[in-house]
Amino acid sequence: xxxxxRTARQTDLLERLVALLAAEGFASFTLDELTERLRCSKTTLxxxxxxxxxxxxxxxxxYFRSAAEAIEKQxxxxxxxxxxxxxxxxxxxxxxxxxxxRFLDDMAGFEPAREVYExxxxxxxxxxxxxxxxxxxxxxxxxxxxxxxxxxxAATMQEIQRGEVSARTGLTDAEAxxxxxxxxxxxxxx
Numbered sequence: 001x002x003x004x005x006r007t008a009r010q011t012d013l014l015e016r017l018v019a020l021l022a023a024e025g026f027a028s029f030t031l032d033e034l035t036e037r038l039r040c041s042k043t044t045l046x047x048x049x050x051x052x053x054x055x056x057x058x059x060x061x062x063y064f065r066s067a068a069e070a071i072e073k074q075x076x077x078x079x080x081x082x083x084x085x086x087x088x089x090x091x092x093x094x095x096x097x098x099x100x101x102r103f104l105d106d107m108a109g110f111e112p113a114r115e116v117y118e119x120x121x122x123x124x125x126x127x128x129x130x131x132x133x134x135x136x137x138x139x140x141x142x143x144x145x146x147x148x149x150x151x152x153x154a155a156t157m158q159e160i161q162r163g164e165v166s167a168r169t170g171l172t173d174a175e176a177x178x179x180x181x182x183x184x185x186x187x188x189x190x
Contacts, residue, residue, distance in 0.1 A: 006048075013040060014048055018059045018066075025102030026056050027109065057112040064120040067095035081135030082185050088131060089181030092124060093174040104173065108162060121161050125154030132188060141188040149188060156180055 006014065016038055021029075031052050035042055049055040071091035078087045107113040129150030135141035157180075159165050165176045 010044075010047060013038060013044065014059065014062050017048070017055070018063045019098075021056065021059050022063065022099050022103050025100060025106040026059075026113075027106040031055075053110075053112055056110065057116060060107065060113045060116045064116060067092075068120070068123070071095060075131075081131065081138055081140035082189060085128065085131050085135070085185050085188075086181045088124075088127060089177050089184070093177035093181070096174040096177065097172075099173070104163065117161055118158075121157045122154065125150050125157055128153045128184070132184075135188065140190075142190050144188050149184065153180065153184060 017034070020034075020037055029037075029052075031042055031045065034052075034055075035045060038045070045055060049058045071088060074087050074091050075084050078084045107117055129146050132141065132144065132149045133146035136143060136146055156165070156176075160173050160176045160180075163173075165171060166173060169176070171179065
């Protein structure tokens with residue numbers, strides 16, 4: 001079982017793996033191809049996770065954990081409630097931009113990775129609920145039902161995640177999140 005504490009070398013390898021998978025997807029890669037592309041041994045990869053499936057899941061978790069941290073840093077630097085919502089959803093869009101369509105499709109088709117994406121989508125929707133509720137409490141937003149707005153955001157985020165918004169509108173996932181930010185802020189503004 002891989003250790004949850006990683007060496008600097010393991011962290012570097014995981015980040016290089018994330019970059020490779022984000023750019024090219026993962027369904028078609030074999031472990032041999034990954035070791036060749038990452039210039040490491042299978043033993044080194046197995047220190048990150050015990051199988052290709054676990055390795056992919058770990059890479060997806062690492063990506064979204066890092067993305068969430070980056071987004072929260074941006075939100076922390078913002079005080080106006082409307083701007084916090086925009087910064088948050090634009091941050092999501094910004095973090096999705098490096099993800100290739102192949103990666104997103106592979107993630108949608110691979111349950112362990114899809115579960116990580118879905119869990120992060122739920123967390124993001126919960127964060128929007130909180131930001132809306134904070135804005136209502138501060139008097140910056142109309143007296144809207146924050147939980148309902150959060151549910152609308154969650155439903156839209158799920159459709160974005162499944163590729164449905166892209167298929168129907170031609171927007172990338174990142175563009176759809178930027179549009180969602182604009183829509184929500186305008187809907188709750190006084």
